[in-house]
Amino acid sequence: ADTLGASAAQSGRYFGTAIEPGYFGEQPYVNTLNQEFNSVVAENNMKWETTEPAQGQFDFSGGDQVVGHAESQGMQVRGHTLVWHSQLAPWAQQLTGDALNQAMVDHINGVAGHYQGQIASWDVVNEAFDEDGTRRDDSHFQQQLGDGYIEQAFRTADAADPNAQLCYNDFNTDGINAKSNGVYDMVADFKARGVPIDCVGFQTHLSTDTDLSTYQQNLQRFADLGVDVHVTELDVGGSGTAQADAYRTVTESCLAVERCKGITVWGITDAYSWRAEETPLLFDANYQKKEAYGAVLEAL
Numbered sequence: 570a571d572t573l574g575a576s577a578a579q580s581g582r583y584f585g586t587a588i589e590p591g592y593f594g595e596q597p598y599v600n601t602l603n604q605e606f607n608s609v610v611a612e613n614n615m616k617w618e619t620t621e622p623a624q625g626q627f628d629f630s631g632g633d634q635v636v637g638h639a640e641s642q643g644m645q646v647r648g649h650t651l652v653w654h655s656q657l658a659p660w661a662q663q664l665t666g667d668a669l670n671q672a673m674v675d676h677i678n679g680v681a682g683h684y685q686g687q688i689a690s691w692d693v694v695n696e697a698f699d700e701d702g703t704r705r706d707d708s709h710f711q712q713q714l715g716d717g718y719i720e721q722a723f724r725t726a727d728a729a730d731p732n733a734q735l736c737y738n739d740f741n742t743d744g745i746n747a748k749s750n751g752v753y754d755m756v757a758d759f760k761a762r763g764v765p766i767d768c769v770g771f772q773t774h775l776s777t778d779t780d781l782s783t784y785q786q787n788l789q790r791f792a793d794l795g796v797d798v799h800v801t802e803l804d805v806g807g808s809g810t811a812q813a814d815a816y817r818t819v820t821e822s823c824l825a826v827e828r829c830k831g832i833t834v835w836g837i838t839d840a841y842s843w844r845a846e847e848t849p850l851l852f853d854a855n856y857q858k859k860e861a862y863g864a865v866l867e868a869l
């Protein structure tokens with residue numbers, strides 16, 4: 570096949586991208602999106618500060634545009650993200666104890682309930698671990714609610730959208746290291762106790778000097794726990810062959826792991842990347858295919 574989505578589909582996988590509906594008016598943006606990708610995720614529009622800017626007042630306008638576009642094109646949708654310490658609404662940042670716990674439950678019910686049946690997999694909790702493998706101590710949820718909030722978030726999301734796959738998602742967990750060990754232990758514990766977790770997302774924000782020697786082995790050890798794995802936010806700072814090689818390694822690793830369901834890159838064009846100055850994506854600022862694009866297509 571000669572597009573990313575169609576090539577991934579040959580092995581039953583998806584190839585997706587993060588999108589911003591604000592760019593839908595730009596023809597090359599939409600053309601590249603529709604041509605190349607068969608899955609999308611909202612880069613920002615389903616985050617707490619956007620979906621519940623005031624307590625109990627939900628705004629699904631941006632997220633609905635993402636889902637509507639995907640449905641019109643037959644694309645899957647990943648949901649990102651229900652519970653995260655960052656891009657959290659300021660009002661929630663002020664709540665403590667039981668009030669925060671109730672706000673979290675209400676938020677999950679409001680957002681996952683609104684999109685019920687339309688989301689293939691939700692990032693239920695995002696970035697809850699520190700680099701040393703312990704729980705992130707600058708998270709307002711961690712500080713107020715302790716370790717148990719993650720389990721409660723998964724149980725609540727499961728009830729709100731029983732058909733969505735429920736993922737834990739994090740960064741710098743892309744190899745076997747202290748942080749991924751911490752996540753691994755939590756997932757093993759959830760599986761042992763029947764907490765509803767279906768998948769783990771590996772953000773995979775890389776640069777060309779990232780050590781990928783244990784990348785595949787790391788995906789595989791999570792899969793062996795009985796969860797699917799997803800590459801959720803792939804981008805690689807750099808250029809040329811070194812960048813293409815990192816993209817190839819990640820793609821080959823996903824394809825080598827049966828439970829790796831697909832790859833999402835964190836944007837279409839370098840022009841609009843959150844790391845724009847590092848030119849980390851598959852299409853340059855003029856939507857031309859980069860060397861990395863060829864490497865991914867060949868590996869798929």
Ligand code: XIL
Nearest residue numbers: 612613649695740772802835842843
């Ligand atoms: C980033 C977006 O790309 C930016 O537009 C926004 O300003 C900040 O968030 N990990 C995540 C993503 O889970 O939600 C982040 O997205 C990048 C890091």
